[in-house]
Each structure stands twice: as C-alpha cells, then as structure tokens.
Amino acid sequence: MRVPSPHRRQDLPTRKPSGGAPRSAAPPKKSPAAALAREPDRPLRARAGKEEQRIAKLLARAGIASRREIERMIAEGRIAVNGTAIDTPATLLTSLHGVTVDGKPVQAAAPARLFRFHKPAGFLTTERDPRGRPTIYDKLPPGLPRLVPVGRLDMNTEGLLLLTTDGGLKRQLELPATGVPRTYRARAYGEISQAQLEELILGIEIDGIRYGQIDANMERRTGRNVWIEMTLTEGKNREVRRVLEHLGLQVSRLIRTAYGPFPLADLPAGAVDEVRQHDLIMFRKSLEQGRPRPPKAERPA
Incomplete structure (x- = not known):
C-alpha cells in the first residue's frame, strides 16, 4: 500500500465562503460598437490585429499628395472610407482598402523609390x-x-x-x-x-x-x-x-x-x-x- 508523501499536494475539498456577499459574475464583454458610441470623438479604427496608421500617412505613401494637402482634402470632404466621407486626418486604418479620393479608389502604395x-x-x-x-x-x-x-x-x-x-x-x-x-x-x-x-x-x-x-x-x-x-x-x-x-x-x-x-x-x-x-x-x-x-x-x- 502506497503512503502519500507528506510533501505531495493533496486535493482538498472546496470550501464555500461563509457569510458576506456572494461573488458577482464577471462583467459581460463590451462590444466595439458600444465602446464607439460612448466615445464619439474616438478616431475611426480598422479591425484589430493589424498595425493601424493615420490615413494621411497612408495616402501620402501612396503618392496621392503631401500630408498637409491631404488634410485640406479631408476638410473639403473629398476623401471617403467605404462610401462615407471622413472629417479627421486622425482616422486610423490598416490599409487603403475601401478608400476613395474624389470618388476614385486609391491603389496600394508602390515600393519606395x-x-x-x-x-x-x-x-x-x-x-x-x-x-x-x-x-x-x-x-x-x-x-x-x-x-x-x-x-x-x-x-x-x-x-x-x-x-x-x-x-x-x-x-x-x-x-x-x-x-x-x-x-x-x-x-x-x-x-x-x-x-x-x-x-x-x-x-x-x-x-x-x-x-x-x-x-x-x-x-x-x-x-x-x-x-x-x-x-x-x-x-x-x-x-x-x-x-x-x-x-x-x-x-x-x-x-x-x-x-x-x-x-x-x-x-x-x-x-x-x-x-x-x-x-x-x-x-x-x-x-x-x-x-x-x-x-x-x-x-x-
């Protein structure tokens, strides 16, 4: 017959907490839509998991115009994402997919020259x-x-x-x-x-x-x-x-x-x-x- 080692951790019965308020369940996860609704000034963000960059930087790298000129174009309502005109150069995206300038789709940036x-x-x-x-x-x-x-x-x-x-x-x-x-x-x-x-x-x-x-x-x-x-x-x-x-x-x-x-x-x-x-x-x-x-x-x- 094997005698358990005194140093071996034993499985002990779980003990219910005595008295006090019952433990509350973990709060439900908040949806991204709800988070955005509470933060109306938060820049538009693309899906998580990829590096996000300002749209002005992405468009400048794609050769559309300088960042300063792109900011003016945004203020004039000439740049849209998925058909909706944006109003801030702080918009964050992972790519130029769905971005248009004057209604024309923007191509991905070519290799640097x-x-x-x-x-x-x-x-x-x-x-x-x-x-x-x-x-x-x-x-x-x-x-x-x-x-x-x-x-x-x-x-x-x-x-x-x-x-x-x-x-x-x-x-x-x-x-x-x-x-x-x-x-x-x-x-x-x-x-x-x-x-x-x-x-x-x-x-x-x-x-x-x-x-x-x-x-x-x-x-x-x-x-x-x-x-x-x-x-x-x-x-x-x-x-x-x-x-x-x-x-x-x-x-x-x-x-x-x-x-x-x-x-x-x-x-x-x-x-x-x-x-x-x-x-x-x-x-x-x-x-x-x-x-x-x-x-x-x-x-x-």
Whole structure:
C-alpha cells in the first residue's frame, strides 16, 4: 500500500465562503460598437490585429499628395472610407482598402523609390514659393512620379538632393537618430587651421544651439581661400554655413557631395537619376539593423 508523501499536494475539498456577499459574475464583454458610441470623438479604427496608421500617412505613401494637402482634402470632404466621407486626418486604418479620393479608389502604395538630383544654386527646395522664386520642381524633368525632398538645401547651396516617393523613407533618412552622414565641400575665405577644424569633432554651441560631431578636413588652400570637406549626421538648418561663419570664414560656395552611401559623383547639374532598387533595399536593411554609435570623441592633441 502506497503512503502519500507528506510533501505531495493533496486535493482538498472546496470550501464555500461563509457569510458576506456572494461573488458577482464577471462583467459581460463590451462590444466595439458600444465602446464607439460612448466615445464619439474616438478616431475611426480598422479591425484589430493589424498595425493601424493615420490615413494621411497612408495616402501620402501612396503618392496621392503631401500630408498637409491631404488634410485640406479631408476638410473639403473629398476623401471617403467605404462610401462615407471622413472629417479627421486622425482616422486610423490598416490599409487603403475601401478608400476613395474624389470618388476614385486609391491603389496600394508602390515600393519606395529613391532618386538623386544635382540641385543647382538659385533654386528653393520647396514645391511652391509665395514670392514666385524658382524651385527645384521647376528644374526637374517631366515624367517623374510625385517626389518629396529628403531634407533641404538652401537656395544658394548646390549638389546632391535625394528625392523619394515614400514619406517613411524620407523620415528614416532625415532623423538624426539613424546617423546617416551628409558630406559637404565648402569654399571659404579667411584664416583657419586644421587644428581648429579638428576641434569640431567635439561639437560646438553657437547662439544657444548645440551642433553635434563634425568631421572637418582642409582639402587645399590658395592664399586665403580654402576648400574644406565636412561630414555630419544632424543636418540642422544652415549648419555648415553657421559653423564656418562662427569660425570667422566667409562661405562663397557650398556643395553637398554625398548623403549616406549615395554620392553626387559626376551627375551633371540639373540632372536626375534613380537609385537601383537593390541598392535601396540593402541600405534600408542597414538602417533597420541599426548603426553602432561612434566612440566618444577625445580632444585632439
């Protein structure tokens, strides 16, 4: 006869609670329709289980228009979901299925495309200018898909400007957190030493604005004219010009020569070409895998 171990858990009879109020049953599950009825301001949501995104973002990625333009179209009642016009750009969807613009169904977003453009000086990086000044869209050749610029080059800066069909890729390339390097060549007038330029690897603060690491090297000097190459990862507004002017230099020409692994190379001014899809896919994979942060800079000797 087997004797149960004193350490073995025994099945004990259940004991009814004595006294007190009886335990209440679990509340019934609330239907999604009832939840929406109680929250009239809650954005329209698609079925759970898939990633939801704002409709303005989805439409921008599909190449319909910019997010700002899409918000205007929504306010005008031109965008509908399953036949019902929406009134907020905060509408959340998992896809563009059932979405129409001006009564026409919207196709799913095509794969992202990336183009190189050699921006000449004298053109604004914007779609329209209230003052009527020329923009990059006046210079781009016809027949291209709807493109948005990655970052900006000011009117007098020339060189490589990346253009893309995909707002998500644009943001990936622009965010300082992704660490995508931008390289420039600047022609400047004034006195500067290589030692002074090497100090920029520590970053610099100008008028209360902190600029991160800049790898700067003097390429050549002719009298008081110098050519300087600078690589940075933040790309703040007019960063290169402001840093060099802070060092006492007058910038007479500024050219962006590379953005990440994409060089300007010998692309003629005003010309545009498309980055190979294979190269774009490999680059995006490298972004998803993350980049190791550079070691903490030490003060140069």
